[in-house]
Amino acid sequence: MKANDLLPIGDLARRTGLSVSAIRFYEEKGLVEPLRTSGNQRRFLRSDIRRLSFILIAQKLGLSLGEIEDALADLPQGRTPNAADWKKISGEVRQRIDAQIAALEKVREDLDGCIGCGCLSLKKCALYNAGDKWGEGGVGPRVLR
């Protein structure tokens, strides 16, 4: 087998499907903390493959990199995370999925009501009012501050 398990950034990119620049960007954001060779090249742990895969998955669930960082804060960067570690943060993700599904089902229900009435006519419309609730986490017009 290979002498040690440290991966250069290109390998990690190939194995995660991420671009090299994206991985460097994630490092900048503190999501991964690779080691460095004496010549300053990044060397990643095998466990970083999981870490990055997790980032991809969490992103697709709509979490921002900041939120992902928080979630990953529980995972020790030095130690290869074990099943219990993953179970914990996967559990958090699972809750998020459940919440999203529930929200979507609510929308669908409201929309079905609206299809009948052709409304979408504000104030009195369930869909419209629901909108303000499931707005958290959506895109929508930005309200700064």
Add this chain to the structure above:
Amino acid sequence: MKANDLLPIGDLARRTGLSVSAIRFYEEKGLVEPLRTSGNQRRFLRSDIRRLSFILIAQKLGLSLGEIEDALADLPQGRTPNAADWKKISGEVRQRIDAQIAALEKVREDLDGCIGCGCLSLKKCALYNAGDKWGEGGVGPRVLR
């Protein structure tokens, strides 16, 4: 009752919860096409309230403004859309919701499998591979071109 049903932009903003600047931005994008007074001020049809509400809803389902424009292309800009019009495009949205729910259920299922094995370890991992499927429409690392 009021002489005619043309609304200035501020009224529309108040009634949709959007900001004035956002509505102007949507016009720029071709999502609404208000009339103009002789003095060049925008005047919106009542039906634009629905139109904008629909935009808000569709956005929260993760559609981009471009996709929303496509969906709305079926709605005539001059004529007040009727129940059948709305039914048609609401139907499209409903399908989208269904698809999203199904995708999330798939992820949840896979994640449950992964919690057991603590994997997330690529290639062989269902979650990882699923990722590439439900990636369409997600955020994720940008791949241009």
Add this chain to the structure above:
DNA sequence: GCTTGACCTCAACTTAGCTTGAGGTTGCAT
């Protein structure tokens, strides 16, 4: 008929999440 709040345009700025490019260095295979 004047005032004043609502409206107008246009340009520049914002945030997230990256990509691209320039210019230079490393490290593995031969």
Add this chain to the structure above:
DNA sequence: ATGCAACCTCAAGCTAAGTTGAGGTCAAGC
């Protein structure tokens, strides 16, 4: 020992979806 692909940093650019501000105009009520 050397070639060259893969790596490095840093700055600038990009997209989406708006916001903010400057400087100016409109229109409705008194």
